[in-house]
Amino acid sequence: MNAEVFNECERQFIKVIKSTEKYFEDTLQVKIKPRKEGSLIDIFTIAINNPEIRASAIALITIFATKFFDAKF
DSSP states (O other), X not given: OOHHHHHHHHHHHXXXXXXXXXXXXXXXXXXXXXXXXXXXXXXXXXXXXOTTTHHHHHHHHHHHHHHHHHOOO
């Protein structure tokens, strides 16, 4: 896989996740780690600090992620 394309896709995905912050007036922390050493598959961990918005944030991020990966380019 082209490293530039891979990095751009990852950047756009994180940008989508971070764009949900404005709806919740809270900061989301995104952490990334490889599934295993040398893997192209990453595990994204999203920390939501406010328990009152957690369910709504998870639903919104799930919708964004689904649309992101279903997009036909």
